[in-house]
Each structure stands twice: as C-alpha cells, then as structure tokens.
Amino acid sequence: MFWEELTSDHFERAVEQVERVCLLPLACIERHAHHLPLATDMFIGRDLCRRAAALETALIFPNFVFTEILEARHCPGTVALEPDLIVRLLDNVCREIARNGLTKIVLVSAHGGNYHFLRFFAQSQLASRRDYVVYVADPSLLPEDGTDVESQWETKVDGHAGEQETSMMLAIRPELVVREALRTDTEGMPLERLKALSELGVYTGIWWYADHPTHYRGEGNPATAEKGELLLAAQARALAAAIRLIKQDSKTHRLQAEFYAAAEPKG
Numbered sequence: 001m002f003w004e005e006l007t008s009d010h011f012e013r014a015v016e017q018v019e020r021v022c023l024l025p026l027a028c029i030e031r032h033a034h035h036l037p038l039a040t041d042m043f044i045g046r047d048l049c050r051r052a053a054a055l056e057t058a059l060i061f062p063n064f065v066f067t068e069i070l071e072a073r074h075c076p077g078t079v080a081l082e083p084d085l086i087v088r089l090l091d092n093v094c095r096e097i098a099r100n101g102l103t104k105i106v107l108v109s110a111h112g113g114n115y116h117f118l119r120f121f122a123q124s125q126l127a128s129r130r131d132y133v134v135y136v137a138d139p140s141l142l143p144e145d146g147t148d149v150e151s152q153w154e155t156k157v158d159g160h161a162g163e164q165e166t167s168m169m170l171a172i173r174p175e176l177v178v179r180e181a182l183r184t185d186t187e188g189m190p191l192e193r194l195k196a197l198s199e200l201g202v203y204t205g206i207w208w209y210a211d212h213p214t215h216y217r218g219e220g221n222p223a224t225a226e227k228g229e230l231l232l233a234a235q236a237r238a239l240a241a242a243i244r245l246i247k248q249d250s251k252t253h254r255l256q257a258e259f260y261a262a263a264e265p266k267g
Helices: 008-017 040-055 083-099 112-127 143-150 163-172 195-199 207-211 225-248 251-263
Strands: 021-026 104-109 133-136
Touching: 021 040, 021 083, 021 225, 040 104, 040 163, 040 225, 083 104, 083 112, 104 112, 104 225, 112 133, 112 251, 133 251, 143 225, 163 225
Parallel strands: 021 104, 104 133
Antiparallel strands: none
16 A cells, blocks of 8 residues: 555554555666656556555555665756765655654665665664664565566666666556667667776776666667566565565564664663
C-alpha cells in the first residue's frame, strides 16, 4: 500500500498490518541516454516496490529522488544536491518514518550510483542511538528465476539505459520510451579512458564520466516489454522474500541496542 494514499485515520492500522515495515524507493533525476526519461529510476523503483508489496505486504513511502547523482551534473535535467544535504535529508526522512511507527525501514534503490552511498548511510546509523533499523535491500534473484531472466538478454554490455532498463520502461511506461531516438552506433560502449587505473583496482569519482559521458551503457534496441516484465516480476519475488525475512528479524534491533549501550561513555 502507498503511504500517500492512506487517510490519517487509517494510517495506524496500516502500520500494524504491514508489521511496521516501510519500503523507501530511492532513485534520482538524471539523463538516461537519448531515449529514456529523466525519472527512469523513479518509475522502476516505484513499480518494483509495488509488485513486491503485493506479494508481501509493506507500506511504500512516496518517491524519494534526492540521492547521489553528482556524476550527471553536466547533463540537462539532472537534480544533484550537495553530498552532506543528501545524507541529512535521508536521515531526517528515516527518522520521520520511524516516528510514524514504522521501525523497519527498507531502502530499495533503483539507481546504481547509490551503491556506495547507501552502505555508508547504513554504517552511519551506528553514530548515535536509534530506535529503528535501516536495511539496504539489494537481493539477488531467486535460484528458480535466475536462469530464465539471464538467458533472455542479447547484449553483453549493460548497466544504464541499455537492454534491461529499456525493457523495464517498456513494461511500465512504454509511452515514455522514445524508440526512434535509440542509437545504432557504439555510443553505449565504455570509452575506457581510465582503464589502466581500474584494472589495478584504483577508484576515482570521475570513473563513470571517463567511460560513459553521455550516460548510456549498453544497447537498448533489443529491449522488449516482455523481457522487462520477466525481470521486474523476478526482482519483485526476490524483494518480497527479503521483506518476509526482515519481518521475522529481531536480532538486528537487539544487536543494535546492545552496540549502542556498549558504545556509550562510561562513568
């Protein structure tokens, strides 16, 4: 169920119904090549949470698009906030979710650029006592789904506005996919301008721009709505399985409370 669709009178009942689990779909507003909308990640994240909550009930927070996307500041339409503000804003939102009774907050990101940010954010929960738990959910596909999903892809390079994301958007919002703008050249292939560094495990913040300055990785032409539907359904089943496990989890909260007590100043 969607947070914003509930009345205030029904909210407390909903909190108990979902066993205090809230999904927080995280995305960003950024360029997705020539053919996908700026809010591609938002549409995908929202739909994934909707599908998962239909399988394992949970409350879904409204779209949250203010995450890490500094690497796309040079592209028209990008909304990139200051790093410290992003952390403070997400922390404030989590505290508000918990204040409303949802003490198991599941961060579900549809934006690959959030990988390091969300793990740092999860670690930052240890800085001060909290009466809620933040989970970062990025589950692998279930064994029974993996083969069917992986075998359908025709492209070997993917990752941003390529076959997978384009397929998902064709399944979710086909009217927003500008198929005539799909390229037939090699624009989506990595430029490898920092290949020597990356091969030795050297990381730098400009790595994505070095490979994909036009924010396109892969090839969108082979995408179909059928492929997108298969992928989204499989991802939803995996997320639903994670939600079930989170509902059953009492150890994390207990260990977190134990840690806070041990870390407090003595005497």
